[in-house]
Amino acid sequence: MIEIRNLTKSYKKHTALQDVSLDIKQEMFGLLGPNGAGKTTLMRILATLLTPTKGSVRMGGIDLADAEQIRPIIGYLPQYFHLYPQLTALEFLDYVAVMKGMNRPSERREQILYLLEQVNLTDKARAKIRTFSGGMKQRLGIAQALLGDPRVLIVDEPTAGLDPEERVRFRNLLNQSSLSRTVLLSTHIVADIESSCSRVAVLSRGQVAFAGSLTELQACA
Ligand code: ADP
Numbered sequence: 001m002i003e004i005r006n007l008t009k010s011y012k013k014h015t016a017l018q019d020v021s022l023d024i025k026q027e028m029f030g031l032l033g034p035n036g037a038g039k040t041t042l043m044r045i046l047a048t049l050l051t052p053t054k055g056s057v058r059m060g061g062i063d064l065a066d067a068e069q070i071r072p073i074i075g076y077l078p079q080y081f082h083l084y085p086q087l088t089a090l091e092f093l094d095y096v097a098v099m100k101g102m103n104r105p106s107e108r109r110e111q112i113l114y115l116l117e118q119v120n121l122t123d124k125a126r127a128k129i130r131t132f133s134g135g136m137k138q139r140l141g142i143a144q145a146l147l148g149d150p151r152v153l154i155v156d157e158p159t160a161g162l163d164p165e166e167r168v169r170f171r172n173l174l175n176q177s178s179l180s181r182t183v184l185l186s187t188h189i190v191a192d193i194e195s196s197c198s199r200v201a202v203l204s205r206g207q208v209a210f211a212g213s214l215t216e217l218q219a220c221a
């Protein structure tokens, strides 16, 4: 589903990614690595927010450079994202849906109500985001990323700051999302992917230090 070939990204003098190649199927794939390893850089390239210095990416056979074709395929939840605290969950999702080019109000409404139910926020639809807990905000983040039913969901360090109960909830939500799409999850916490991702890659100083099954990775450790 995702073919990453010889991807390099340099910021002025610093090389954040160097010659990264990976193949990701329709699965939940884990991207591990310490802070500074290049995870966010890779995810931002995959989300078309950054242009690589070298290399190429194809998703479902479409080149990442083909913005118009590729954007609707991708849903992205950045590590830090801006939620408008004065809006309700419904208003926020409607705003994002309009931004994504969903022009028909009835279509937006239907999808938003469906997604709110998926992320267990139906009873908070009309509550202001400023009243939400961290876990609720993350779940709303997943709902906005899933608007438009993208084939690829990219999630960057999602469980930072969540309590254990919210973590489990969030993990279940991602597991469910991965039944019908490719999910790419970055984290520096191995426990986040243990129960979910069968295949993982480890980034270290911008390079792929390991790519394979989680069992193999645990065998090396
Ligand atoms: P992470 O917590 O995943 O390491 P960062 O905190 O490094 O993420 O990055 C957050 C944002 O700041 C990103 O948009 C990233 O591109 C930017 N950023 C990170 N490091 C630098 C840097 N040295 N100079 C400029 N921008 C940076």
Ligand code: ADP
Binding pocket: 011, 014, 015, 016, 033, 034, 035, 036, 037, 038, 039, 040, 041, 042
């Ligand atoms: P991670 O997400 O694994 O923490 P990042 O992709 O955020 O890693 O960062 C990889 C490296 O690139 C870090 O050394 C970071 O400081 C650097 N970096 C990230 N964004 C920028 C930027 N906009 N300008 C300069 N350096 C950056």
